[in-house]
Amino acid sequence: MTTTLSRIIKYGLQTFQRNGWVSLATVVVMILALLVFHFLIIFDVITGQIVTVLNDKIDIAVYFKNEAKEDDILKLEGALADLSEVKKVEYISKSKALDIFKSRHKNDATISQALDELTDNPLLASLNIKAKDPEYYAIIAGFLEGENLSGIVEKVTYNQNRGAIERLSSVVGTLQNFGLVLTAFLAITAVLVTFNTIRLAIYSNREEIGIMRLVGASNKFIHGPYIVNGILYGLIAGIVSLIIAAPLIIWASPYVSALMPELSLTAYFTGNIAGLFGYQLLFGIFIGTASSVLAIRRYLTI
């Protein structure tokens, strides 16, 4: 058994080397396919990040009337925090609001002066609410605008930038769907091209396969080297595509970061390199093996 296995591996390596041009062509096709996957993954990461950033920008602020008691506000804060739709509630008291306002305008002399002259704090206390999903904002807004809170609530700011954000979200959503379709389309193309290349490689060896049968080689003995070949294709293509993609990603990273400071492609890439490589390897090995198995079957009947 081990003798057979070692012979199969030996022949796999030998075929790979002696059919140099066919091997090269197959590996190049697989590299191209894997590169396409690389960039689709990156595309997905970028659009995903855009959605996250946008969603993070949405929140609801409730401003309370001057006469509203802090106890009532804190009670409402507790009630909101208990809602399953709510991710985070932040209470900003009148004095805190003033601090924020002051620090934001500390370089503006007129405003600072004007503030100093005030005896009364004109700012309102508020709660900033973030929902777990953008869809929940409508529900939360509805709750805050309800009758039973009308006594303390001055206004709910949600509607102002909602339109813009929703439109952006839907654009990004469409983009992601488009990316998904593109990924599926290119994945199928890559699989078919790779499959066909391997099939042609085996077709060019069909006579040899027949000879092996006539000399008394069992199917696994004929088959095995092609699977070894397929694994080798996947391994080399996986490594090379990573080597090609890495500098491109690192090169593009600052440009992407300039647009979206929250996203570092380089960090994403180095953080996920094992996973990326693993998937590619699996893909390479799977497609190499499956193509060989499917392509060779018909020549094993002699």
Added chain:
Amino acid sequence: MEEINLKIKPGEFVSVVGKSGAGKSTLLKLLIGEEKPTKGRVIFGSYEVNKLHPKDFPSLRRQMGIVFQDFKLLPTKSAYENVAFALEVDGHPQEEIEELVPQVLDIVGLKDHQHNFPHELSGGEKQRVAIARAMVHNPSVLIADEPTGNLDKINTDEIMKLLIKINALGTTVILATHNDHIVNVIGKRVVSMVDGRIIRDEEKGKYVIA
């Protein structure tokens, strides 16, 4: 092919003769399972070849050595590797292969060409590699389908000498040919075929044009 009733005993040297298209090759292909009969039985030792599943062919074919007109060597393997392949498929240990293959290549006179690839060898040399491959695993039967069809007279004689030598060592040899000269010279059993039928079967026969 019709009404074929042929029995070959162990150790015999049988020549199957006839014009191209008479059914010689088909007869041999039936024996190795490359073709299936529409009716009738093909028995090889304990195998009923016509009922074998393709996955059982390997074990059948390891009992035989097959030589073809077009050599059928593996083009990406050297002479040595081609011969070794017949042992490797059978799971022979490496030491045995390293010992046997050079011996057999020596018998067929190719000791100096072990590491040449088929495209670097002449027709006669290729056929000798093929014979070495067909005999290295010590099969009980050697089947040769027009082994000299692509060779000149000198090489033909060399190949025939080899086949006779192999037969003398106890291996059954079944030879299909349309070369009347070689059949007449060896003077062994001759089965003559015309249009898919056996018309003559003689011990120490001659190739008679029907």
